[in-house]
Amino acid sequence: MPRTTTLETPGCPPLRAITFDVLGLIKVTEARSKERGVPKVVERWGEPDASRCVLAASINDRKADPLLAVARKTGVVELLSPINGDLRVSLATTNQTDAQPQEDNIVGLHLFKKQPSESSSRSCTLLTCTTKGVTTMRSVMIPKALGDSTGDDTPTTWNICAAGNVLCCKVDESENYALFGGKGVEVNIWDLATHTKIWTAKSPPKNSLGIFTPTWFTSATFLSKDDHRKFAAGTNSHQVRLYDMSAQRRPVMSFDFRETPIKAVTEDEDGNTIYIGNGSGDLASVDIRTGKLLGCFLGKCSGSIRSITRHPDLPVIASCGLDSYLRIWDIKSRQLLSAVFLKQHLTNVVFDSNFEDEEVAGSTAPLPPSEQEIDDEPVDRDEESPRVKQKKKKRSKSRSLDENEEVAVSSKHKKLKKSRNLDGEDEGPRSAKQKKAKKSQNVDEDEELISVEQEKSKKSKVKSKDGKSKKSKKSKKSKAESIDV
Secondary structure, X not given: OOOOOOOXXXXXXXXXXXXEEOOOOEEEEEEOHHHOOOOEEEEXXXXXXXXXXXXXXXXXXXXXXXXXXXXXXXXEEEEEOOOOOOEEEEEEOOOOOOOOOOOOOEEEEEEOOOOOOOOOOOEEEEEEEEOOOEEEEEEEEOOOOOOOOOOOOOOEEEEOOOOOEEEEEEEOXXXXXXXXXXXXXXXXXXXXXXXXXXXXXXXOOOOOOOOOOOOEEEEEEEOOOOOOOEEEEEEOOOEEEEXXXXXXXXXXXXXXXXXOOEEEEEEOOOOOEXXXXXXXXOEEEEEOOOOEEEEEOOOOOOOOEEEEEEOOXXXXXXXXXXXXXXXXXXXXXXXXXXXXXXXXXXXXXXXXXXXXXXXXXXXXXXXXXXXXXXXXXXXXXXXXXXXXXXXXXXXXXXXXXXXXXXXXXXXXXXXXXXXXXHHHHHHOOOOHHHHHHHHHHHHHHHHHHHHHHHHHHHHHHHHHHHHHHHHHHHHHHHHHHHHHO
């Protein structure tokens, strides 16, 4: 049997994470304060089917009518409700090549948060990119019921590369620019408004040994929300590169991280830190300004990391990958807060930032009287139970002491004691003279008892002397008889 280890984790703050796996399942994991921050799977959407593997996901977690976009291996993009998992729209991607959808998979998916018209809350814009470089932008009108016509505009399609395979796609915070890169495809930036390429990276020169590293980008991300000119990219040759469009076409900085390919890169809110994960399960944070490794996260994953996401409000990140675990990490201490085993290989993870803990939200509201009584009852019983036990123990001890005293004291003393108690209960408080008289009576009674006990002791001594004298006489007689014989 495989070895299992128990890992104690402190728990994570209240949050909601949605994970996607290779069998097409979508699982919702929630952590609540009343459960001490232990994440648990609360919902599972879909049925296991390897042909419907989730390749990419994007969420628009707005407060009013949020949406979740999912790209599947069959070439279908689904728009779901991240609250209950209801299917809103199912779209088939356009394919300009002769390849099958399974051969030309979707590798990039972005659900735009900014809508062209704010009045139309039922519309959304999607960007998809396939392995062959076919990129599509479309505006979709979400129907009120499934099966109604979507009424979307004609999608705009263009090709970003003539050769190679696209492996990474990222849209900046302003949603005006997108970067693409892959195997044999240098990182390039496109203007989404005009659908034109505005910048292309240049391959690094040969190293000191004359070895040229082929182009193979696996992941990329923009660094700043306000500046699309700076971005970081991870390569298959375990290298992280920093690019600045305003400086030069080649990377302004590059460094190696461990010995396995970089599989996931995401940025922090400060714009100066990135989080990288590789194929051997190592997760680390790097200061991109100096290229200095800030530290590795404690508690190494046992499989390749495929997705890293930063929570927009809480100081935590989530990672998932081929070890089938969803892990929540603390950014400041770089410690593992919690890990949830989800059975299948995971491909993506996203946060729902509008999740509110019910206990925290309802803590200020007063409870109804019925709920207060129900909540108070078990507490009172638990508090009273040890007291009852202690009283019983004290009573048993007092009883044993009283029995010992009653055996040692005569019957006359018992009667006097009972009469005293009865008199004290009936009469209540007395005057000072009565108290003095009572004290004298008690002294006389004690003297009588002492005299009785002394007489008893004298009698016992006399009896013992008589017994000894009789024994001595018997012994003398026995000796005399022996002499006569």
